[in-house]
Amino acid sequence: MQEIKVQQKHFLVYGGSGHVGHALVCALLQEGHKVTATYCNNKITMAHQNLEVIFFDMSSSLPIVIPGPLDGIAFCIGLDKKAQAIKKIEESMAQNVGESAHLFSRLAVGGIQAGLPSLRQSSNPNIVFIGSLVGSKAFISPLEFAASQGAMNGLIEVLSKDLGRDKIKINSIAPGVLEGGASENLSKQLKYDYLKHCSLRRYGKAIEVANMAVWFLEENSYITGKTIVLDGGL
Amino acid sequence: MYKKLLLKDKKVVVTGGSKGLGRAVVLACAKEGAQVAFTYAHDDAAATKTEQLVGSVGFKYKISATSLVENIKMAQELKERWGGIDILINNAGRSEFLPMALMEESDWRTTLDLNLTGAFITVKAFLPLMVAQKKGHVMNVGSLAGVRILAAPIDYSASKAGLKGFSEALAKEVGRYNIQVNCFAPGILDGGVAMGIPENKIRDYIDQLSIKRIATFDEAARALAFFVSDKNSYMSGATLIFDGGL
Amino acid sequence: MSKFRESSFFSISESICPVCRRILSGKILLKEGKVFLAKRCPEHGHFEALLSSDDKYWVNSLSYTKPGQLPLKFSKAFDKGCPEDCGLCEEHEQHTCSPIIEINNKCDLECPVCIVWNENNYEMSFEDFKKIVDGLIEKEGSLELVLLSGGEPTLHSQFEKFAQYITSKKEIKRVLISSHGLRIAKDEEFAKRFAQLGLYLSLQFDTLRGDVYEKLRGRDLLADKMKCLERCEKYKIPTVIVPTIARGYNEDEVGALANFAFKHDFITSVTFQPMAYTGKGGSSFSVDESLPITQADMHQLLATQTDWLKKEDFLPIPCSHPQCYSATYLLKVAEAEFIPLTRFGEINSYLDAMANRALLDSGGRTAEMLQDAVYSLWSAQSITVDSKKVNDSLKNIIKQNQASCCALDLQKYNEGKFKAIFIHSFMDENNFEVSRIRKCCTHYALPDGRLMPGCSYNNIHRHRDERLKRK
Numbered sequence: 001m002q003e004i005k006v007q008q009k010h011f012l013v014y015g016g017s018g019h020v021g022h023a024l025v026c027a028l029l030q031e032g033h034k035v036t037a038t039y040c041n042n043k044i045t046m047a048h049q050n051l052e053v054i055f056f057d058m059s060s061s062l063p064i065v066i067p068g069p070l071d072g073i074a075f076c077i078g079l080d081k082k083a084q085a086i087k088k089i090e091e092s093m094a095q096n097v098g099e100s101a102h103l104f105s106r107l108a109v110g111g112i113q114a115g116l117p118s119l120r121q122s123s124n125p126n127i128v129f130i131g132s133l134v135g136s137k138a139f140i141s142p143l144e145f146a147a148s149q150g151a152m153n154g155l156i157e158v159l160s161k162d163l164g165r166d167k168i169k170i171n172s173i174a175p176g177v178l179e180g181g182a183s184e185n186l187s188k189q190l191k192y193d194y195l196k197h198c199s200l201r202r203y204g205k206a207i208e209v210a211n212m213a214v215w216f217l218e219e220n221s222y223i224t225g226k227t228i229v230l231d232g233g234l
Numbered sequence: 235m236y237k238k239l240l241l242k243d244k245k246v247v248v249t250g251g252s253k254g255l256g257r258a259v260v261l262a263c264a265k266e267g268a269q270v271a272f273t274y275a276h277d278d279a280a281a282t283k284t285e286q287l288v289g290s291v292g293f294k295y296k297i298s299a300t301s302l303v304e305n306i307k308m309a310q311e312l313k314e315r316w317g318g319i320d321i322l323i324n325n326a327g328r329s330e331f332l333p334m335a336l337m338e339e340s341d342w343r344t345t346l347d348l349n350l351t352g353a354f355i356t357v358k359a360f361l362p363l364m365v366a367q368k369k370g371h372v373m374n375v376g377s378l379a380g381v382r383i384l385a386a387p388i389d390y391s392a393s394k395a396g397l398k399g400f401s402e403a404l405a406k407e408v409g410r411y412n413i414q415v416n417c418f419a420p421g422i423l424d425g426g427v428a429m430g431i432p433e434n435k436i437r438d439y440i441d442q443l444s445i446k447r448i449a450t451f452d453e454a455a456r457a458l459a460f461f462v463s464d465k466n467s468y469m470s471g472a473t474l475i476f477d478g479g480l
Numbered sequence: 481m482s483k484f485r486e487s488s489f490f491s492i493s494e495s496i497c498p499v500c501r502r503i504l505s506g507k508i509l510l511k512e513g514k515v516f517l518a519k520r521c522p523e524h525g526h527f528e529a530l531l532s533s534d535d536k537y538w539v540n541s542l543s544y545t546k547p548g549q550l551p552l553k554f555s556k557a558f559d560k561g562c563p564e565d566c567g568l569c570e571e572h573e574q575h576t577c578s579p580i581i582e583i584n585n586k587c588d589l590e591c592p593v594c595i596v597w598n599e600n601n602y603e604m605s606f607e608d609f610k611k612i613v614d615g616l617i618e619k620e621g622s623l624e625l626v627l628l629s630g631g632e633p634t635l636h637s638q639f640e641k642f643a644q645y646i647t648s649k650k651e652i653k654r655v656l657i658s659s660h661g662l663r664i665a666k667d668e669e670f671a672k673r674f675a676q677l678g679l680y681l682s683l684q685f686d687t688l689r690g691d692v693y694e695k696l697r698g699r700d701l702l703a704d705k706m707k708c709l710e711r712c713e714k715y716k717i718p719t720v721i722v723p724t725i726a727r728g729y730n731e732d733e734v735g736a737l738a739n740f741a742f743k744h745d746f747i748t749s750v751t752f753q754p755m756a757y758t759g760k761g762g763s764s765f766s767v768d769e770s771l772p773i774t775q776a777d778m779h780q781l782l783a784t785q786t787d788w789l790k791k792e793d794f795l796p797i798p799c800s801h802p803q804c805y806s807a808t809y810l811l812k813v814a815e816a817e818f819i820p821l822t823r824f825g826e827i828n829s830y831l832d833a834m835a836n837r838a839l840l841d842s843g844g845r846t847a848e849m850l851q852d853a854v855y856s857l858w859s860a861q862s863i864t865v866d867s868k869k870v871n872d873s874l875k876n877i878i879k880q881n882q883a884s885c886c887a888l889d890l891q892k893y894n895e896g897k898f899k900a901i902f903i904h905s906f907m908d909e910n911n912f913e914v915s916r917i918r919k920c921c922t923h924y925a926l927p928d929g930r931l932m933p934g935c936s937y938n939n940i941h942r943h944r945d946e947r948l949k950r951k
Contacts, residue, residue: 001240003236003237003238004237004238004239004265004297005235005236006236006237007235007237009236024381031235031236031237032236033300070458104377114436131402133471136479142287151295159349160444160479161479162446163444164443164444164446164478164479165446167445169444169445169479171312173467176468194430197406199405199406199409199410199471200409200412200414200468200470201409201472204355204468205468208467208468211465211466212465212469213466214465215460215465215466218330219456219457219460220277220286220457221449221453222449222453222454222456222457222477222478223443223457223475223477223478224444224445224478224479225444225479226474228474229457229469229472230468230469231468231470232468232469232470233402233405233406233409233470234416234471361859362858363859364859365855365856365858365859366859366860394707408853408855410852411855
């Protein structure tokens, strides 16, 4: 026996044009599922019979409502380049530090609220948030971003309690430094230090994060409220 | 619609595979395309039953998880038969609730020997095969009791917490050989070691879960089969808490 | 008549005229399994020098290279190009692994093989010495070792003051003295003080035969050398023995010398130096293009003359140019019993831990190398190596490393457990290649702050050094 029979599902991916988001969209389509993917700055040009593409700006657009059953939502939206700059505390603006946490939380809560009626129609609904290592382990990062990831981890734990009554599982996947993507903004020294201390001695790949997210969206029936760290053993 | 097998052609060793979670893991791995060798110490009938259920892709070894000599012999035989192994799942373990006041040193040692030292011994026997092929995955089955404050036996909790530290340190040491080491920490499972707990305590526990139910062996085993597959290729030194949201 | 050349052209190589030392363009030729450097001076004619007696080894060794380490600062900007800008210039490809400070040019021997020009007219002042030592620390931060040389450095009138100063610097882990050993042999009180200063001895030790000393060093020094070693053992002076190997004189003794070194715990390594035909003695020592002993020759000689070494145990060191140094590291598994680390693991990636120093790197790379060696052995379950002996030896080393509370004792302990055989090929005016200078990491440290790659100094710049010119 080479393959296992599975049912086609429908997933919503916020940030489907990003580094990990794009990999996730492709992986879900490859599994045969239907995907509704959003984009903001980089339009998704890929065409596929199971793919629907929607413009979505997390600071202004209303969260997306999917008619009919929805088996999972993935949040893959990152920060813009300006917010990704690593600054010393003397250079940071205190009033800006919470902005990213506010944006992510608003996206997560709003997106989940909008998706609830559809998620409740699924037999095994899952929500996955693509976060970052910096919310779980001490690693140099922009202050705003680190604050936002820590906030999301707490939010996910609490939401898991609330959503559990609808059997909706919610988890975060926290990748370490990946090849490409936002890691391009890290300094050579930081990336060198990461490699030195990473047990597997390499950067991760977007597809590895996507594979984990696919399982959590498609199969996960019991893990909830957790942050899954994918950092090669840092 | 079909999806590919997660463990196609993988060679898997499961300790304590004759019954309970171990049997479920053996069956889940076999279902995903693996060949599975499992160990057991006492229950011949259960082991035979597992062998029958898994079919031609699985076979049993009666050895003690705490015997280095026997484990090395098994490793050498598997090297002859399979050429190497890809995945080692350290599941063998025991639990018996005794309060501190009644726990003897011998009880403590027996639990630690099987649950923690047993994992060390099987790794010592099988890891060279993975080092030689520069690839492998070791999954140590811990417990929620090793990562959270729970009303669990002290010796059991200590051994499972020990497995977490063992997994992390080993991940660090052998990551350079492309070997991943992780810890799978389930909460109470239906039919598992905690089922001797009074019913009211189980109800209290379920009340605190987000999912409001206890998972089955099969659910845990299917999750574990994914986490030891090549689809999980960048996780190491992690502890996967499978608890339904406590 | 053949229409083809007798040799295969491999590449261009910049060299110098052996007579006038002008820079020339030469070519590397492969001929009859050997490698030659051919060059033509417009004034002095055609020259050819043997570079290697094994073309496969020579070509393969070129791949043993890795990015050099940057020094904290360079002394000179790029101007005329290599080797004119020596100092180090900002184009140099490696930092200073092994600095040499020549504190005098006085010696009481007139060795026929000497590669320097001792005019017996120079002693470095303490101020200059201080400047050099402080300058080295400024450029490198910390140094695994510094070598004091000369002439004969122990004859310097302020030798012990110099030694006290440099050993007081915690940034410098070891201080080696390159010496003929006669003062230690003749003066026991000096030997004691040498040991108390914590100095290492890099001892010229060419042969176990008195008549060969006469030919290479001008006198039968065997009794003095053995007395020196006796004192080193008595006062626990860690010693590196440095035989100069000259074809026709002592190349039949390399095995015996290696065996001799490995019988004694206080001898940490052997550095074989194939004869370089430069310097006051060396340049007039008889030379024929078939006579130079190359790296490949040394590997063959050691393999043939011992029953515990193979040619494959020797690997080029990528720290400097791969044709400058090759080495093997060996683990002590029993009394006088050593096994090359190459036998139980892929240690190629750890050649930088070996570097080109006579002594083991004390940093993390050595620990990683040991761990990989342990794992390789464990997973291979090799039947050609006595696994239990090796495992026990490694386990004792690892345990001792944790039990030891004194870093210095630990360093000495580790030096007893691992020995190295180095083969260091100097260049002379015949086989000089500018490409090898570019990545040299063995530098003479001069009072004006320059760091001069060794062979560049010996073949070109020493003649221009005002300090050493006859007044």
